[in-house]
Each structure stands twice: as C-alpha cells, then as structure tokens.
Amino acid sequence: MSAEIINGKQIAEDIKNELKDKVEHLVSAKGQPTLAVVLVGEDQASKVYVRNKKLACEYVGIRSLSYELPEATTQEEVLALVHELNERDDVHGILVQLPLPAHIDDDLVIMTIDPRKDVDGFHPINVGNLSIGHDGFVSCTPAGIIELMKRSQIEMSGKNCVIIGRSNIVGKPIAMLMLREHATVTVTHSRTKNLSQVCKQADILIVAIGRAKFVTKEFVKEGAVVIDVGINRDENGKLCGDVDFEDCVEVAGAITPVPKGVGPMTIAMLMSNCVKAYEKK
Numbered sequence: 631m632s633a634e635i636i637n638g639k640q641i642a643e644d645i646k647n648e649l650k651d652k653v654e655h656l657v658s659a660k661g662q663p664t665l666a667v668v669l670v671g672e673d674q675a676s677k678v679y680v681r682n683k684k685l686a687c688e689y690v691g692i693r694s695l696s697y698e699l700p701e702a703t704t705q706e707e708v709l710a711l712v713h714e715l716n717e718r719d720d721v722h723g724i725l726v727q728l729p730l731p732a733h734i735d736d737d738l739v740i741m742t743i744d745p746r747k748d749v750d751g752f753h754p755i756n757v758g759n760l761s762i763g764h765d766g767f768v769s770c771t772p773a774g775i776i777e778l779m780k781r782s783q784i785e786m787s788g789k790n791c792v793i794i795g796r797s798n799i800v801g802k803p804i805a806m807l808m809l810r811e812h813a814t815v816t817v818t819h820s821r822t823k824n825l826s827q828v829c830k831q832a833d834i835l836i837v838a839i840g841r842a843k844f845v846t847k848e849f850v851k852e853g854a855v856v857i858d859v860g861i862n863r864d865e866n867g868k869l870c871g872d873v874d875f876e877d878c879v880e881v882a883g884a885i886t887p888v889p890k891g892v893g894p895m896t897i898a899m900l901m902s903n904c905v906k907a908y909e910k911k
C-alpha cells in the first residue's frame with residue numbers, strides 16, 4: 631500500500647485565501663498590515679525565500695517593506711534598523727532573514743526585535759511563552775507542521791511522536807507543540823543510540839536534521855505519518871528532503887513531499903503571524 635501524500639502547497643493556498651479574506655475585512659479600519667523584511671548579504675537561497683515571502687504578502691494584502699543590505703553591513707547598523715522598525719507604528723511584523731553573515735550575532739539581533747513584532751517567534755519571550763503554554767508568536771515551520779496535520783485530520787493526541795533534530799527553530803518548538811497536542815514526544819539527535827529503532831516506534835515521525843534522504847524505510851513503522859522538514863539538494867542538484875521519499879512512501883500511512891510539503895506552510899504561517907500582529911495592535 632502506498633501512503634497518502636500530504637499536499638502542503640494546497641493547504642498553504644487555503645490558509646492564504648482565508649487570510650486574504652480576513653485582511654480585506656480588517657484593512658479599512660486599521661490601515662494596511664505591514665511586514666518589514668531584512669536581508670543582509672548575498673546568499674542566493676535566502677534571496678529566493680525572501681522573494682517568496684514578499685509574493686505571499688502581496689497575495690494576502692500585507693504591505694512588505696524590503697531592506698536588502700550589503701554583506702559589509704555592520705552589526706550596529708542592523709541593530710539600529712531593528713530599533714527604528716520597533717518604533718514605527720506602521721510596521722507590525724519584523725523578519726530578519728537567517729542566517730546573518732558571520733560577523734553579526736544572530737541571537738543579539740533576534741533579542742533586539744520587539745517580541746510583539748517578532749513574527750518568526752524566535753525571541754526568547756515568545757519561546758518562553760510557547761514552553762509554558764501562553765499566547766505568543768510560534769515559529770512558522772513548527773506551527774505549519776501542526777496546521778498541516780490538523781487540516782489533514784491526523785490525530786495527535788496519545789500518539790507516539792519521534793522528532794529527529796533538536797534545533798531552536800524546529801526540533802525544540804515542534805516538541806513543545808506536539809506536547810500541547812497531547813502526543814508522547816521523543817526528541818532524538820546525533821548522539822541518540824539505535825536511532826532507526828527509536829524512530830520505528832513512532833506513529834508520527836518528524837525529521838529536521840538537514841541531511842539529504844537520511845531517513846529510509848528502516849526508520850518507518852507501517853502506516854506512520856512522516857513529516858519531512860529538510861530542504862537539501864541531491865546529487866543531481868534537485869530539491870530533496872531529509873527523508874528518502876521513494877523508499878518511505880511504500881511503508882508510511884501519510885507523508886509530506888519536498889518540495890510542496892512543509893516549505894509552503896512556513897510561509898503561510900508567517901502570513902498568519904503577520905495578520906495576528908496587526909490585529910493585536
């Protein structure tokens with residue numbers, strides 16, 4: 631039997647259409663919602679992501695202000711820009727594209743963003759609110775994964791969820807969100823013993839390690855839900871995930887593809903966070 635392929639692209643479209651409707655109704659009273667996007671340097675992948683974010687903004691009815699700064703921009707200049715955007719009443723969300731160049735401290739920049747404008751959900755205040763179950767901004771990729779499962783009628787309560795990867799932007803926050811959904815959560819990483827055996831216990835397997843096609847069918851229980859957060863290039867330069875899709879699609883019950891899986895959901899949730907920041911103002 632072959633797995634259901636979860637169409638993240640379509641679900642992201644649905645979410646953006648809902649947000650577009652919502653913005654149309656809100657906008658006359660409060661002026662246009664606005665996201666400031668800050669990109670430092672020449673990273674090609676970052677430029678593509680930033681372009682996609684701006685296109686999504688345009689679609690939903692969010693104004694985007696773009697700050698594309700040269701590689702040589704100093705940390706002080708970036709911090710000064712963030713302060714200026716924090717102060718501006720007509721800016722509701724601030725996104726500083728990561729990674730920043732090596733001479734700039736990512737954490738310091740993130741901590742400088744007003745938590746009320748932190749639509750990435752990376753500020754320690756928002757991370758803290760997530761871990762104690764208070765309202766706040768949840769980082770977009772983990773939020774997108776939960777939304778993807780909810781809209782695909784995937785039951786999370788009481789399920790065994792295994793996560794591969796413990797990063798601050800995916801592994802740790804998705805663990806918190808899965809707990810909130812009443813799953814039993816195991817977070818694995820590079821020092822985990824018998825990784826494939828641990829993964830094989832999972833009803834829901836979430837993979838975020840950044841290694842192309844690392845997860846093969848030996849990791850996957852028959853009928854399990856497999857969520858692939860990876861974005862890599864394979865030996866032919868083609869976009870691929872952390873999961874060997876062709877191998878795992880035969881054993882999984884449901885699986886997300888790359889592209890058109892989790893990636894588009896990240897952007898949809900960014901739009902959702904921007905609308906939320908705007909509504910709260």
Ligand SMILES: Nc1nc(=O)c2c([nH]1)NC[C@@H]1CN(c3ccc(C(=O)N[C@@H](CCC(=O)O)C(=O)O)cc3)C=[N+]21
Pocket residue numbers: 678679682725726727728729750770771861869888889890891892893894896897
């Ligand atoms: N401050 C910050 N916030 C982020 O949210 C952030 C970031 N920095 N740095 C980089 C990562 C990566 N990320 C993606 C967003 C969309 C797709 C996406 O739309 N992917 C498409 C394919 C895109 C393509 O063709 O390359 C898909 O999977 O179908 C992927 C990855 C956001 N990130």
Ligand SMILES: [Mg+2]
Pocket residue numbers: 729730731732733734735736
């Ligand atoms: Mg850095």
